Amino acid sequence: MDRIHIDLTLARGDVHLTLTLGIGAETFAVVGPSGAGKSTLLRAVAGLERPDSGRITIGEQVVFDSARGIDVPPADRGVGMVFQDLALFPHMSVAQNVAYGGGDAGALLDRFAIGHLANERPGRLSGGERQRVALARALSRAPRVLLLDEPLAALDARTRAMMRTELADHVAAADVPVMLVTHDFDDAVALADRVGVLDGGTLRQIGTPSELVAAPADAFVASLTGVNLLTGTARAGDEGLTMVVLDDGQTIWSSDIARGRVNVAIAPWEIAVGRHGSDDSARNALSAPVRSVAHFGNRARIAIGPLVAEITGAAVAGLGLAPGDMAVATFKATATRLLPIDPP
């Protein structure tokens, strides 16, 4: 049974939400661009935003039901919330912040390794430390659901990568359903069991991160997951494959079946890079100049013409590619997903 069930319509300014969503004992991430209404959705669950109509249940409790006139105030919903800017009380110490909602502050301070900061004011802490305090405080009342609003957005890039791993551990250990919203698909991959893609006020697709990458429902989902998108016209090719003539004139072969205008989605890690075409079974080869090379960790993303390929850092060093050099990106016909474009 769902731990949280949301069925609502809500219009605020440019945001018009209409969606139905069930969340079980899992970590669920709502991903979407800014202005999609992600935070509004989270705030509606917390009781900080009142839907125009619908019904929200948390556990057994109906916390909102427009038909029956139920609107439980935030204090009585049993939610723990981490706000986007954390919203720590600046005039209270770390210990006072964590103890504010009641519960065993000492145990939480130990669990989040912030006991030594107990008497510090939040203003004196680093971004990562503040994040831990906010999490500890949100869990202090043993909530029935943990809500995280852009939990990593306030951090600088370096702390962010570190906290992403740490947050994943805490979220897994929290033993409550977690609903988080983020604009960054990578955050969702690191933290969530399932992801819902929110755009235009509705959930475009719900699935595990790998499902969304492997089979994006549409071009929007594909672009959000960081997958390459090319546009062209599909028609039947030989050997049962589909031939897509891209808008720039190049040709791509796909094992998917589609006709007419399509987006072609190719995951960056499905693309191999060489200085010359390789002789393996890959059906597709695109030749273009290298636009950029960005290293992160032991991997690198290398932009070749319209494509971004993800290969090991060692491979980039071995190839000795630099921006401006010609390179060949190759990928199999089975690595391509064809997403038909609805005629306008």
Next chain:
Amino acid sequence: MNPSATRGRAFSLATWLAAIVVALFLTLPLIAIFLRTSPGTLVGRLADPVARDAIVVTLLANVMAQALVLVIGTPAAYLIATRRFRGRALAMTLMDLPLVLPPAVAGIGLIAAFGRNGLVGGVLHDAGIAVTLTQAAVVMAVAYVSSPFYLRQAVAAFEAVDPALVEASQTLGASPARTFRRVVLPLAARGLGAGAVLSFARGMGEFGATIMFAGSLQGVTQTLPLAIYAQLADDFDLALALGALLVLVSGAILLVARLLVSWTASTSISHSRAATFISR
């Protein structure tokens, strides 16, 4: 010496001269109060029954007026700061009006409203309640002219409290009253304090509305500023002594206000409106 250097020096000299004139003009009257008679005489004259009565009336009226302003003004300011409702802009403007209103207008207005034949005063009179020429009238006059100073600051102080902190408190199970007490009030406290000090300062010096609405009865409605005016012809030394007392009180108030603002500025909470208001 070349001509442009001479002109530069002349300009510099002119600005210095102007600054000295300003400084002398503003401080000379204050200095004169203390130099005209010996400090011993000034302190001694405060034992005069007129002075003692005026001090008691002033303190009583101001403490009561400021208590009313705090108790009623604080929730009102919180509402205006945190809710968006129809007529909010109008409410803010009306709140500021007494700041620029001539005190004589405030006085005649209070009489028209609460005087024996006034809009509300007539009803009160029939019920056996007389307001004019009583201590209640002093309290009302003081509250009328001084409350906008507090309300302005209080609205600014409440507006500066991050709404996310209030929401965080709510999700942590706190009632609205507890949220107000534990989160909103401590974060707005310095701004509220600065506003209360300004309001008190204005109230202590209130003259025009009080003399019209409450009169100048020794021991009943005669506050310090009214006593100064009443003693001007009869006992100039006593008037001077009362003046000296008010100079010291005003100086102390200004100091407290400055301290409150500098503390406020050093915390993370922004009270820029409060700061500019006092430091200008």
